[in-house]
Amino acid sequence: MNIVVLISGRGSNLQSIIDKKEEGELDITIDAVISSVPDVLGLQRAKKAGISTHVIHHEKFTGREAFDQSLQDCIDQYHPQLVVLAGFMRVLSPAFVAHYQGRLINIHPALLPKFPGLNTHRRAIEAGEKEHGVSVHFVTAEVDGGPVIAQAKVEIKADDTTDTLATRVLEQEHILYPRVLRWFCENRITLKKKEVYFDNTRLGIEGMVIN
Ligand code: NHR
Ligand code: GAR
Numbered sequence: 273m274n275i276v277v278l279i280s281g282r283g284s285n286l287q288s289i290i291d292k293k294e295e296g297e298l299d300i301t302i303d304a305v306i307s308s309v310p311d312v313l314g315l316q317r318a319k320k321a322g323i324s325t326h327v328i329h330h331e332k333f334t335g336r337e338a339f340d341q342s343l344q345d346c347i348d349q350y351h352p353q354l355v356v357l358a359g360f361m362r363v364l365s366p367a368f369v370a371h372y373q374g375r376l377i378n379i380h381p382a383l384l385p386k387f388p389g390l391n392t393h394r395r396a397i398e399a400g401e402k403e404h405g406v407s408v409h410f411v412t413a414e415v416d417g418g419p420v421i422a423q424a425k426v427e428i429k430a431d432d433t434t435d436t437l438a439t440r441v442l443e444q445e446h447i448l449y450p451r452v453l454r455w456f457c458e459n460r461i462t463l464k465k466k467e468v469y470f471d472n473t474r475l476g477i478e479g480m481v482i483n
Contacts, residue, residue: 273457276352277305278343280361283314285379288446289358289453290321298450299457303350306343308362330362340368354456357411358449366413374463376411379449381441383423384409385477388416393434393441404428404437406445407479408452410463419468420479421461424448448482 277286286305292298305318306326318325326346333339339362347355357378369376382392384407396404405425412418424444428437455461460471468475 273299273354273453274301274303274350274352275354275356275453276303276347276350277318277356277358278308278347278360279305279312279314279358280308281312281314281359283312283317283359284442285358285445285449286314287317289356289450290317290323292450292454294321298454300453303352304346306346308339308343308360314359336363336365337367340365344368344371354453356449356453363415364411369411369413372411374410377421377452378409378411378416378418379445380407380409380416381438381445382416383407383425383478384416384420393437397428397432397434397437401428404441406441406448408448409479410468412466419463419466420477421455421468421475422448422452422480422482423478424482444483451482 279286293300302323304324304326305314306328307315308328308330310327310329315325328343328346330339353375355372355376382396383405387395403425405423407420407423409420410418424447426440426444462469468479470480
């Protein structure tokens with residue numbers, strides 16, 4: 273399976289995918305890594321793994337449409353089967369999302385539909401949640417509102433800070449995203465009428481819960 277990965281920063285999720293591929297546990301080709309921000313660590317990680325990189329710097333565009341069009345043109349030269357958002361920080365326009373319907377996924381650090389958007393760890397602690405975690409979902413026009421494919425859960429401890437919680441969630445992210453990609457490779461995941469199917473069984477709103 274050919275994928276293109278979109279990033280905006282550190283790229284630790286990208287690294288987890290590269291590592292599983294290099295361990296021979298993930299039968300994918302990463303055609304390219306595209307960053308919306310220049311000079312980020314994720315670009316170095318990609319180059320180190322011999323992957324083509326592009327920077328499409330969002331600040332250089334006057335509107336979201338122009339940025340999204342440039343991103344789409346860059347992606348489409350590779351004809352990927354799946355486009356993978358991994359710490360990608362720009363909201364994508366409805367036209368962009370429609371173009372990749374069923375083949376655009378994101379990893380979001382919360383148990384969706386709880387805590388869409390930013391600063392999820394702080395918000396989960398402040399809300400007094402007992403558990404938190406990470407979701408992989410299909411991207412739709414509604415930000416972090418697309419159908420969930422899978423989740424991993426993390427207990428929130430009384431002494432957790434945003435940082436300690438983020439660290440434990442990130443550990444789960446690095447397990448969950450490669451696993452979901454593997455399911456895609458095995459053709460086990462499909463999107464039909466806004467619902468996710470795993471081996472032809474329709475999943476609930478949590479998707480597959482791996483822990
Ligand atoms: N685009 C669409 N249409 N739908 C989704 O579900 C998307 C998306 C783009 C990105 C990732 C998401 C996350 O996992 C994602 C999902 C950035 C923002 C945001 O508000 C929100 C959600 C996500 C990513 N970004 C600000 C913006 O104005 C910029 C913030 C910044 O640059 O630091 O685009 O959390
Ligand atoms: C991850 O925690 C990811 O879930 C989150 O940002 C981090 C990126 O880390 N994504 C978002 O918040 C998307 N808006 P990484 O660059 O090291 O993979």
